[in-house]
Every structure is written in C-alpha cells, then in structure tokens.
Amino acid sequence: MNLIQKYNVAAPRYTSYPTVPYWDENNFNLDSWKSLLKTSFQESNDQDGISIYIHLPFCEKLCTYCGCNKYITINHSVEEPYIQAVLNEWRLYLQVFEQKPRIREIHLGGGTPTFFSATNLQALLNGLCKDAILLPDASLSFEGHPNNTTEAQMQTLYNLGFRRMSLGIQDFDPKVQDIINRIQPFETVARVVNQARAIGYTSINFDLIYGLPLQTDASVKTTIDQVMLLRPDRISFYSYAHVPWVKGVGQRRYSEADLPKDEEKRALYELGKTLFASHGYTEIGMDHFALPGDELMTAYEAGKLHRNFMGYTVTHTSLLVGLGASAIGDNWYAYAQNEKNITAYQRLVNSGTFPIVRGHLLSREDLLIRKHIHALMCKFETSWNREDTQCDAIMEGLERLQELEKDGLVNVLPKKITVTPQGKPFIRNICMAFDARLWKQLPQTQIFSKAI
Incomplete structure (x- = not known):
C-alpha cells in the first residue's frame, strides 16, 4: 500500500x-x-x-x-x-x-x-x-x-x-x-x-x-x-x-x-x-x-x-x-x-x-495540545522541553507517530518532532496523532473530509 x-x-x-x-x-x-x-x-x-x-x-x-x-x-x-x-x-x-x-x-x-x-x-x-x-x-x-x-x-x-x-x-x-x-x-x-x-x-x-x-x-x-x-x-x-x-x-x-x-x-x-x-x-x-x-x-x-x-x-x-x-x-x-x-x-x-x-x-490538556498542533501547522515542528508543555496526551501521541516516522514523514527527537519535506502533505495526519479527544471517542460515521 x-x-x-x-x-x-x-x-x-x-x-x-x-x-x-x-x-x-x-x-x-x-x-x-x-x-x-x-x-x-x-x-x-x-x-x-x-x-x-x-x-x-x-x-x-x-x-x-x-x-x-x-x-x-x-x-x-x-x-x-x-x-x-x-x-x-x-x-x-x-x-x-x-x-x-x-x-x-x-x-x-x-x-x-x-x-x-x-x-x-x-x-x-x-x-x-x-x-x-x-x-x-x-x-x-x-x-x-x-x-x-x-x-x-x-x-x-x-x-x-x-x-x-x-x-x-x-x-x-x-x-x-x-x-x-x-x-x-x-x-x-x-x-x-x-x-x-x-x-x-x-x-x-x-x-x-x-x-x-x-x-x-x-x-x-x-x-x-x-x-x-x-x-x-x-x-x-x-x-x-x-x-x-x-x-x-x-x-x-x-x-x-x-x-x-x-x-x-x-x-x-x-x-x-x-x-x-x-x-x-x-x-x-x-x-x-x-x-x-x-x-x-x-x-x-x-x-x-x-x-x-x-x-x-x-x-x-x-x-x-x-x-x-x-x-x-x-x-x-x-x-x-x-x-x-x-x-x-x-x-x-x-x-x-x-x-x-x-x-x-478548554481544559489544561486542551490548551497544551492546542499549542503543539498550532506549532505543527505553522512551523512544521513542536517541542516539549519544558514541564509546562508536557502532558500524558503528548506521550500517547508519540506512540502513534512511530508508524509515521517509519514512513519518513516525521523525525522524532528527544522532546521534539519535526515534519520532513515528505511529511508536509500529511500534516493533518501528523496533528491527528496528538488529538486526544478524537482517540478517546473515535467517530462512528465520517464527520471529516479525507486528509488528501
């Protein structure tokens, strides 16, 4: 595929x-x-x-x-x-x-x-x-x-x-x-x-x-x-x-x-x-x-x-x-x-x-995730090197990014990720890895348009 x-x-x-x-x-x-x-x-x-x-x-x-x-x-x-x-x-x-x-x-x-x-x-x-x-x-x-x-x-x-x-x-x-x-x-x-x-x-x-x-x-x-x-x-x-x-x-x-x-x-x-x-x-x-x-x-x-x-x-x-x-x-x-x-x-x-x-x-977790998704959308990278930028959802998102990293779409570094040139067309998928609310309740019907 x-x-x-x-x-x-x-x-x-x-x-x-x-x-x-x-x-x-x-x-x-x-x-x-x-x-x-x-x-x-x-x-x-x-x-x-x-x-x-x-x-x-x-x-x-x-x-x-x-x-x-x-x-x-x-x-x-x-x-x-x-x-x-x-x-x-x-x-x-x-x-x-x-x-x-x-x-x-x-x-x-x-x-x-x-x-x-x-x-x-x-x-x-x-x-x-x-x-x-x-x-x-x-x-x-x-x-x-x-x-x-x-x-x-x-x-x-x-x-x-x-x-x-x-x-x-x-x-x-x-x-x-x-x-x-x-x-x-x-x-x-x-x-x-x-x-x-x-x-x-x-x-x-x-x-x-x-x-x-x-x-x-x-x-x-x-x-x-x-x-x-x-x-x-x-x-x-x-x-x-x-x-x-x-x-x-x-x-x-x-x-x-x-x-x-x-x-x-x-x-x-x-x-x-x-x-x-x-x-x-x-x-x-x-x-x-x-x-x-x-x-x-x-x-x-x-x-x-x-x-x-x-x-x-x-x-x-x-x-x-x-x-x-x-x-x-x-x-x-x-x-x-x-x-x-x-x-x-x-x-x-x-x-x-x-x-x-x-x-x-917005909850505290919402605010943190929002900042990371915003950074990915605007800078094609984000980091969590300070304690006030970290939460469990970020760690869970890193696990979901493993497959995208294997496919060459992101580089996962210690407390930072960057989007590769090959990954830019898939930025919605990359952001989705951190979407804690979506993963807690996956939609049963199609409510979003296709990523590509």
Missing part, C-alpha cells in the same frame, strides 16, 4: 483544537464564556489588541463545491438589516469589555462579502470602529467573488485601511466552472486584480481547489498557467472536501465518479506545488504558498505565523471576536459559535442577547 492510500483517511483541518465535533457543549455556559472573554480581553487588548472576523453569508448563486454557511438570494434588501444586527452584536461585546478595544485585525468572510454595496460596507466598518481604536498597523482583509467585486467596493475598503484581498478562483477550466456553478472568465478576474493593484492593494490571494469534479492534470496546469499571468502575492491551494452528507443538495449535483481518485487527486497537488515553486512561490503551512516579500512569507520565516478560525494570519492575537451568523469566536480559553440561521441570529442580537448557541471551555 502506498502512502496516499495509507493516509487518505478522514481527518480534521485543525483550525481549532478541540475540533468542533469534539466540543464539550454540556459543560459550556454563557456566564463562564463571558467571564473568560473579559479575562482574555484584559490580557490581550493593551498588548496585542484583538482580531475580528465578520461573517457575511449572502451569495447570489450557489457554488456546488462550497462548504461554507451561506444564504442564496438576489434580494439585496437583506444587507442593511444584517449589518445593523452585526453592529448590535458588537455592542454586546463592548459592554463586556468596558473599555475601547484596540483592533489589530479585521477579516470579512463569507458567503460573499462583496455581495454588499460599497455604501453598506462602509457603514459596517464605520460602525465597528466608532467605539474602538483601529491600530495604525492593523491588518485588514476581505474575501471577494470576482464576478461582483467592483472598483467602488475596493476603493471604499482601501480608504478604510484594507490592503489585502482574497479572490475565490478555484479553477479556470470552463467544464469545471460549469459543474461547480461558478463561471467567471479569466478576463473578469484580471480586471479585478488590475483595479486592485492600481488602487494600492499590496497583497492579493487566490483561492484554488484541487480535486474538483472533472479536473485533470491538463486542466489544472492550464489554470495555474493563467494564474501566473496575474501573479498573486499568495495562493491557497485547498483540497476539495466532498461531504454531501453535510452540505446536501449542492454537492449532490455530481457523484464521486466525477472526482479525481486518491492518487490522481494527490498528483494534482504535487503538480500545483511543483508549478508554484517554479514561479518562485514557497510552501507555507498547510495548503498555502507565497512569494518572497509577502507578509505571510515574512511571518513564516520569522517563526511568527499564526493560525485560527480565519486560517493563517500574520498577527498573533489571543482574542478573536466572531460576529455574524454562524461565526466562531475564540478567546483562547473558550470557543463559541453563533446561531447559523440568519433570521434567528438577527432576532437574538436585536433583542440584546448574545446569539451563541454552542461552545467549549
């Missing part, structure tokens, strides 16, 4: 530890979360500041590959009531903080943030910053759909301090675009990129996906050749997660027969990785590549790369406030997720109630 067959098992992506299916919701309560939120704010605000993620869930069309929480509509009258609800939720946080927050990072995610008009995006950001301090070196970014990202939106956000944008490209092949219901010509993407650079954006990211239905070596190569004509500063090259039992009708438009098989799918990644390297991109963390000089690359080289529910970031804040329907917040000691249903979410916050419907209070 080759390594791809051996390790292509269901595995978490580890944007958090514990992963969401293993949150202990029975021991979570709003009062404890608010108390920990206040503690985290007091610890982090004066030193690092805080991060804010705002979930803007609306899309005009359903992209069939998408695993995000979204609401499909062409009715733009939903914009203003939703923004008002987000600002009402933010006021609930301000009441807990009791002093002006210092904002280090803002990310607008979706859905499609560029579903919202330039005017409404400005109202959202002005309302957010009115009772806060936006730090001069704050990192502000947004996700955009090339088909509805306008020059007016980009200029408005630039004027508010945004310098980074991420465009969902996925694939340029017409057949692939058709089956995933995301048709966006190269010329459309080029227009947005050229306008963004003319405005002054300093970092542009492209999201690409490998493993989509109907993809081939030739189509992926052609897509990357076209991407290189625009030369984004960084590239996210994600593995398609086929989870129709979770995402329903969208991913049932095609079947597994339309998808590249295990070895074929891995070959697509290796092809992309090789092509990126030939154009000067360096692999950073899981699924990410960047050009020299990009701030993500600089953070990686300095050992300061950070990972949270927003993915990889250059700022290391302990407190991430999640605003909007389905958004997840992280105060380092606890996680909390908002109501997913937009109507219910708006009703809760408009009545002065935190819209949190579930969460998890």
